[in-house]
Amino acid sequence: MTDRYASFVQSGAGRTLVKRLGLPDPPRLRRHTPGDPLLTGPALLGAATGGRLAEPVGKILAFAGVEARDPLTIDADARFGALVYDATGITDSTDLRQLYDFLHPHARSVLPSGRVIVLGAPPAECGSPREATAQRALEGLTRSIGKEFGRGVTAQLVYVTPTGDDGTLTSLESTLRFLLSGRSAYVSGQVVRVGAGQAQAPADWDRPLDGQVVLVTGAARGIGAALARVLARDGAQVVALDVPAAGDALAAVTNEIGGSAVQLDLTTPEAPTRLAEHLAARHGRVDVVVHNAGITRDKTLGRMDADRWDSVIDVNLSSQERINDVLLERKLIPAGGRIVAVSSIAGIAGNRGQTNYATSKAGVIGLVDSLAPVLREEQISVNAVAPGFIETRLTARIPLMVREAGRRMNSMSQGGLPVDVAETIGWLAWPASGAVSGNIVRVCGQSLLGA
Amino acid sequence: MTDRYASFVQSGAGRTLVKRLGLPDPPRLRRHTPGDPLLTGPALLGAATGGRLAEPVGKILAFAGVEARDPLTIDADARFGALVYDATGITDSTDLRQLYDFLHPHARSVLPSGRVIVLGAPPAECGSPREATAQRALEGLTRSIGKEFGRGVTAQLVYVTPTGDDGTLTSLESTLRFLLSGRSAYVSGQVVRVGAGQAQAPADWDRPLDGQVVLVTGAARGIGAALARVLARDGAQVVALDVPAAGDALAAVTNEIGGSAVQLDLTTPEAPTRLAEHLAARHGRVDVVVHNAGITRDKTLGRMDADRWDSVIDVNLSSQERINDVLLERKLIPAGGRIVAVSSIAGIAGNRGQTNYATSKAGVIGLVDSLAPVLREEQISVNAVAPGFIETRLTARIPLMVREAGRRMNSMSQGGLPVDVAETIGWLAWPASGAVSGNIVRVCGQSLLGA
Numbered sequence: 001m002t003d004r005y006a007s008f009v010q011s012g013a014g015r016t017l018v019k020r021l022g023l024p025d026p027p028r029l030r031r032h033t034p035g036d037p038l039l040t041g042p043a044l045l046g047a048a049t050g051g052r053l054a055e056p057v058g059k060i061l062a063f064a065g066v067e068a069r070d071p072l073t074i075d076a077d078a079r080f081g082a083l084v085y086d087a088t089g090i091t092d093s094t095d096l097r098q099l100y101d102f103l104h105p106h107a108r109s110v111l112p113s114g115r116v117i118v119l120g121a122p123p124a125e126c127g128s129p130r131e132a133t134a135q136r137a138l139e140g141l142t143r144s145i146g147k148e149f150g151r152g153v154t155a156q157l158v159y160v161t162p163t164g165d166d167g168t169l170t171s172l173e174s175t176l177r178f179l180l181s182g183r184s185a186y187v188s189g190q191v192v193r194v195g196a197g198q199a200q201a202p203a204d205w206d207r208p209l210d211g212q213v214v215l216v217t218g219a220a221r222g223i224g225a226a227l228a229r230v231l232a233r234d235g236a237q238v239v240a241l242d243v244p245a246a247g248d249a250l251a252a253v254t255n256e257i258g259g260s261a262v263q264l265d266l267t268t269p270e271a272p273t274r275l276a277e278h279l280a281a282r283h284g285r286v287d288v289v290v291h292n293a294g295i296t297r298d299k300t301l302g303r304m305d306a307d308r309w310d311s312v313i314d315v316n317l318s319s320q321e322r323i324n325d326v327l328l329e330r331k332l333i334p335a336g337g338r339i340v341a342v343s344s345i346a347g348i349a350g351n352r353g354q355t356n357y358a359t360s361k362a363g364v365i366g367l368v369d370s371l372a373p374v375l376r377e378e379q380i381s382v383n384a385v386a387p388g389f390i391e392t393r394l395t396a397r398i399p400l401m402v403r404e405a406g407r408r409m410n411s412m413s414q415g416g417l418p419v420d421v422a423e424t425i426g427w428l429a430w431p432a433s434g435a436v437s438g439n440i441v442r443v444c445g446q447s448l449l450g451a
Numbered sequence: 452m453t454d455r456y457a458s459f460v461q462s463g464a465g466r467t468l469v470k471r472l473g474l475p476d477p478p479r480l481r482r483h484t485p486g487d488p489l490l491t492g493p494a495l496l497g498a499a500t501g502g503r504l505a506e507p508v509g510k511i512l513a514f515a516g517v518e519a520r521d522p523l524t525i526d527a528d529a530r531f532g533a534l535v536y537d538a539t540g541i542t543d544s545t546d547l548r549q550l551y552d553f554l555h556p557h558a559r560s561v562l563p564s565g566r567v568i569v570l571g572a573p574p575a576e577c578g579s580p581r582e583a584t585a586q587r588a589l590e591g592l593t594r595s596i597g598k599e600f601g602r603g604v605t606a607q608l609v610y611v612t613p614t615g616d617d618g619t620l621t622s623l624e625s626t627l628r629f630l631l632s633g634r635s636a637y638v639s640g641q642v643v644r645v646g647a648g649q650a651q652a653p654a655d656w657d658r659p660l661d662g663q664v665v666l667v668t669g670a671a672r673g674i675g676a677a678l679a680r681v682l683a684r685d686g687a688q689v690v691a692l693d694v695p696a697a698g699d700a701l702a703a704v705t706n707e708i709g710g711s712a713v714q715l716d717l718t719t720p721e722a723p724t725r726l727a728e729h730l731a732a733r734h735g736r737v738d739v740v741v742h743n744a745g746i747t748r749d750k751t752l753g754r755m756d757a758d759r760w761d762s763v764i765d766v767n768l769s770s771q772e773r774i775n776d777v778l779l780e781r782k783l784i785p786a787g788g789r790i791v792a793v794s795s796i797a798g799i800a801g802n803r804g805q806t807n808y809a810t811s812k813a814g815v816i817g818l819v820d821s822l823a824p825v826l827r828e829e830q831i832s833v834n835a836v837a838p839g840f841i842e843t844r845l846t847a848r849i850p851l852m853v854r855e856a857g858r859r860m861n862s863m864s865q866g867g868l869p870v871d872v873a874e875t876i877g878w879l880a881w882p883a884s885g886a887v888s889g890n891i892v893r894v895c896g897q898s899l900l901g902a
Contacts, residue, residue, distance in 0.1 A: 093769045093814055100752075100760045100807075107753035129821035136817025137768065140809035143801025143902060148751055189801060189902070301551075302558035308550045312649060317588065318544045318643055321581060348595025349901055350640060356551075358591035363544055366587025370580035450800055450901020451594060451640070 003407060006414045007046075026414035026439075029150040030113030032182035032423060034206045034233065039081030039180055040110045042067040044074065046102040050089035053119050053160060059088060060176050062155045064205070071102060080106065082180055083117035087138055088160070090120075091131040094133045099141065113152035115180050118142050122159040122193060135159075139191055145444045146189035146411050146434040154188035154411075154446075161195045161435075170199050171435030177205060178424060178427040186420035188411050189446035192439055198379050199434035200336060202235075208430040210235035210278060213283045215275075217266065219294030220246035222392040223342070225253045226418030227292060230426050232257035239279065239286070241266075242293070248284075266319040267311070272326035279327075285334050288429040289327065291320040291341040291364075298396070309356045316360035322366060335379040341367060343386040343442055349451045361386075365440055372438035381437035383428045388444025391415045412445035454842060454858060457865045467705075477865035478603040481564030483633035483874060485657045485684065490532030490631055493518040494563045495525065496552040501540035504570050504611060506618040508537060511627050515656070522553060530558065533566035533631055538589055538609070541571075542582040549590065564603035566631050569593050573610040573644060576609040586610075590642055597640035597862050597897045605630075605639035605862075605897075612646045612886075621650050622886030628656060629878040637871035639862050640897035643890055649830050650885035651787060653686075659881040661686035664734045666726075668717065668774075669744030671697035673843040674793070676704050677869030678743060681877050683708035690737070692731065693718075695742070717744060717770040718762070723777035730778070736785050739880040740778065742771040742792040742815075747845070749804045760807045767811035771818060779826075789880045792818060793872075794837040796895055800902045818893055823889030832888035834879045839895025842866040863896035 006026040008014040030040065043061055045068045047054040061068045061084075069078070085102055089095070099118070100182030118138055126132035138157050156179050160172055172194050178184055179192070188413035202208045210321040214231050218224040220239035232238050242250045243360065250430065254261040262278055265273050279286045294316045297308035298349050320341060327333050346354050347361025364384055372382040389395060394414065407415040422445045427433055428441070457477040459465040481491065494512055496519040498505040512519045512535075521527070536553055540546070550569070561567065569589055577583035589608050597606035607630050611623055623645055629635055630643070653659045665682050669675040670691035679689045689710030693701045698714050705712040713729055715722050730737045745767045748759035771792060778784050797805050798812025815835055823833040840846060840857040846866065849857065860868040872894045878884055879892070 015539070025849075026834055062828065092774060093811075096764055096810060096814075097757070097761060100757065102754060103752055104757075104760075107751070121819060123817055126821070129825060131823035133768070133772065133814050133817035136820060137810045137814030138810070139816075139902075140798050140801055140813025141806055143813075144797075144803065144806040144809040145752065145801075147801050147803040148806065300558070301554055301596065304551075304555060305557075306548070306551065309555075310548060313544055313547055317584070321544060321584065346595075347591050349899070350596075350598050352595065352598040355592055355595040355599065358595040359517075359547060359588045360544075360591070362591025363547075363584050363588030365590075366574055366584035369574060369579065370583035370589060374580060389774055448800070448900050451590075 003228050003414055012450070024408045024413045025410060027112060029185040029412060030182040031109050031185045031419065034181060035406050038064050039115070040113070040176060041079055041081035041373070042069050043082040043084050044069050044071060044080045044106060045084050047086035048089035048098045049096060051086035052088050052162060053086040053168060056165050056172060057084060057119065057176065059169055060173045064177055066180070078285055079111050080114060082117065083110060084117045086119050088119060088121045090134050093134045093137060096134060096137060107218065110149060111154050116145050116149065116153065116155040117158060117179055119158050120445065122161055125161060128219040143189045149288065152412060154184060156188070157191045159191065159193045159216065163196050167196070170201065171196065173201060174199065174427065174430050174432035175436060180242065183423035183427065186412060186416035186443055186445050187424055187441065190441055192436065192441065194435050195437060197376065197381060197435040197437055198336065200431040202430070202432055207235035208432060209426065212236045212287040212361035213239065213285060214288040214290065214429060215239045215241060215286050216277065216290045216292055217241045219253060222394070223390065223418045223421050224292045224362050227290060227422040227425055228253050228257055228259060230419060230422035231429065232259055234426055248259045266323070267314050272322045275323060276330050276332060279332055286327065286332050287334065287336070288338040288340065289333065290425055292430065294342060295358050296354065298357070300353050301355045304356065312356040313360050316361040320364065324371070333380055336431055336434060337380040339371070339382045339423050340428045341384040343384040343440060345386055345388045345442065345447060345449055348386055349449050368438060368440060376437065379434065381434055383423055383439045383441065384436060385424050386418065386440055386442045386444070387421050388442060388447040389415045390421060391417055409449065412446035414445065416443055416445055418447045454865055459895045472827055475859045476865045477863060478563060480603045480636040480863060481633040482575065482636045482870065487633060489515050489517050489628060491564070492530055492532035493520050493534050495520050495522060495531045495557060496535050497522050499540035499546060499549045502537035503539050503613065504537040504619060507616050508535060508570065508621060508627065510620055511624045515628055517631070528845060530560050530562050531565060532562050533568065534561060535568045537570050539570060539572045544585045544588060544594050547585055547588060551742045561600060561604050564633070564636070567593065567596050567600065567604065567606040568609060568630055570609050570611055573612055576612060587640040590620050603863060605635060607639070610642065610644045611849065614647045618647070621652065622647065624652060625650065625878060625881050625883035626887060634874035634878065637863060637867035637868055637894055637896045638875055638892065641892055643887065643892065645886050646888060648827065648832060648886040648888055649787065651882040653881070653883055655696045658686035659883055660877065663687045663738040663882065664690065664736060665739040665741065665880065666692060666730065666737050667741045667743055668692045671700035673845070674838070674841065674869045674872045675743045678741060678873040678876060679704050679708055679710060681870060681873035685877055690840060691823055694878040717774070718765050723773045726774060727777045727783060730783055731781065737783055738779065738785065738787070739789040739791065740774070740784065741876055741880065745793060747805065747808050749808070751804050752806045757805065763807040764811050767808065768814040771815065776820070784831055788831040788887060789877045790822070790831065791876050794835040796837055796839045796893065796898060799837055799874035800900050819889060819891060820894045827888065830885065832885055834888060834890045834892065836872055836875050836897070837891055837893045838867065839893060839898040840866045840870050841872060842868055861896035861898040865896065867894055867896055
């Protein structure tokens with residue numbers, strides 16, 4: 001479950017050897033601890049002419065204690081924790097030059113585990129094809145920067161729906177805080193869409209889930225256990241669910257975090273009703289539902305028996321649908337509620353030997369796409385994360401060479417940790433993230449794999 | 452420009468060595484020659500209960516001379532040129548089992564360079580979240596099959612907008628013929644959307660571009676020259692354009708195919724007008740515009756001078772916009788017209804050292820996304836292809852090890868040929884393909900790289 005090579009590389013002797021031999025050089029990623037500042041240095045804040053986000057973004061940075069610098073008044077040797085650029089003023093491909101002018105002189109002045117964030121206008125909401133084209137072009141830029149900058153620097157494109165300055169302040173703050181912080185250590189090369197949904201800022205940004213009732217399925221081990229810990233750390237009352245066979249491991253997690261445990265096999269016909277009754281009786285509601293439970297039963301399609309197909313589709317996809325339907329029908333998810341599902345890179349790109357798993361995980365993307373607009377009126381957001389190579393019990397069983405390829409084939413040259421997936425799910429679950437819905441966010445260190 | 456390893460592997464001595472050592476085993480791909488049958492064996496045609504496409508698809512196969520077999524009446528040892536499945540009847544994730552039941556027994560009976568085609572309903576047009584989820588799940592299945600089946604077998608998902616049986620026959624035929632044939636040799640793991648646009652079947656499917664006036668930019672060499680040849684072979688009057696410096700190579704191409712040559716630097720301010728005037732005077736119209744001209748000027752962002760940025764954005768993106776605008780404004784593209792642009796995998800995934808190129812090629816995707824709905828009323832389709840690793844003069848210059856990785860990291864274990872890109876552009880340009888608009892089709896052998 002550990003990446004011994006990365007530990008070695010980050011040691012003194014390792015560093016020398018890696019440089020001599022030109023071996024892959026996974027950086028030590030900056031991860032979040034409560035109380036951490038958002039960045040390790042000031043942010044350089046720029047904007048294209050006519051942009052609409054510089055003011056709200058400036059305010060968000062100030063609230064968050066980040067020092068923002070102006071490109072016109074900095075020293076030549078200044079170093080930055082982040083480069084943040086408001087590109088909403090770009091309305092034509094020829095205007096993209098402004099972004100080059102901002103980034104080019106500072107491309108090599110971003111600190112390790114620094115951040116590059118470009119804020120744009122959603123192409124589908126642009127007024128002309130020329131503007132939509134230029135805004136869509138930004139994606140090629142940020143994805144390239146993610147692959148180019150190295151040293152744990154991440155790059156993201158955030159498309160922000162216009163909602164006026166105050167609206168933007170409220171809707172964008174949680175996303176900007178997440179992306180700047182160490183919480184997003186293993187998230188890079190992503191496109192995040194911030195819409196116009198209702199968001200509720202927390203009293204304390206170190207406890208963004210204070211008082212929220214959060215259900216986590218598959219919580220006994222791996223990503224689920226990390227999730228339970230992170231959500232509890234951030235203030236949530238965690239209801240941790242797993243199959244009866246994992247009861248001991250589940251109890252260990254809930255004892256550690258002070259949450260409650262539910263032993264339930266989600267594939268049984270009565271499971272959704274029993275779960276709904278439990279939540280209604282104990283909490284009267286569930287603010288956040290995290291569909292994390294999942295299984296793999298790998299075989300090539302010609303050798304796959306029907307049971308492998310059925311069980312994977314049922315646990316990873318159909319059971320999520322059944323639970324959502326019952327919880328929504330019984331109005332147990334209130335306004336401001338959140339549904340977060342776990343998809344996978346395999347659901348995006350497909351994978352040899354995983355027709356069943358990839359089908360189920362692509363279905364999860366369909367669930368998000370189709371449910372998010374339906375639940376917008378009720379102010380319930382629906383999102384998914386798609387993990388890449390994460391160091392768990394499951395990946396530890398992959399043969400060495402395949403495992404090494406999976407680990408290194410991303411912009412961080414290393415596998416992610418369960419906590420990286422947990423932090424990303426956490427952000428999507430915050431009351432402050434109500435404007436983020438219908439997103440599929442990869443937690444993959446910008447894996448080369450994709451569709 | 453050739454893949455010597457693939458040639459060796461396909462020889463007698465090579466085959467033995469490859470098997471002994473477990474080396475990559477690139478199959479010889481089936482490519483199109485006029486007069487070829489669509490498939491090398493019968494098609495197995497299945498459908499989920501309640502599907503709406505079995506009848507029109509059956510007719511298309513019959514028109515095309517393909518023998519269609521019924522899963523209930525075949526021998527156990529039958530082998531197939533294609534597995535074709537109408538999945539439009541699937542309205543719930545539990546129904547996906549029907550697709551498994553169809554594919555599982557025949558997964559190993561597909562002939563080399565065979566085809567797997569799943570036809571679905573566009574998720575965004577589905578009546579319920581459950582249906583949309585199940586339809587979206589199909590993508591994980593077909594992408595996995597593409598990675599799993601090997602031997603040059605391709606797998607695609609085609610989402611078909613409901614237009615009634617006759618409408619579907621007309622709108623779907625060109626796409627089905629393309630995907631079954633050797634024309635799509637290097638296209639796999641793709642999702643194609645067939646909408647409700649007007650389509651016009653040709654008198655002769657071996658000359659699907661008969662009488663069409665087609666402009667090809669960057670036609671002197673590489674993919675552009677292959678394009679000019681393929682389009683002329685298929686009946687088009689080709690207007691081949693390139694810069695004056697490539698005049699000799701351009702003349703060689705047009706002499707060979709009987710097309711006309713235009714020497715023009717597209718980055719000059721007067722180029723769009725001059726081009727429009729030339730087309731108006733010579734042909735009175737241009738039915739198909741293929742924006743193929745493109746350049747690379749690679750450097751990491753910190754080392755990239757402004758000229759590299761500007762020239763790549765201008766040639767690859769802004770000049771396309773300027774030409775479209777002038778040709779559309781002057782009504783030179785008639786109803787039934789086609790715009791096909793060349794994007795790139797780098798525009799989808801980003802690439803180290805190519806911030807300028809990836810930005811321009813992502814912009815091309817934006818151009819398609821934003822222009823397609825605007826031009827739908829005028830019955831002009833807009834699509835793009837995104838080539839992966841194609842064997843050209845440019846890729847021949849890539850250092851050996853990087854080149855080998857690029858070549859082998861796809862489901863075909865080999866680079867594509869310029870003709871593969873050309874055939875795909877050809878299909879999108881056909882009068883018969885009017886129902887295909889707003890698509891980005893990768894020609895990459897299902898490269899592992901993506902976003």
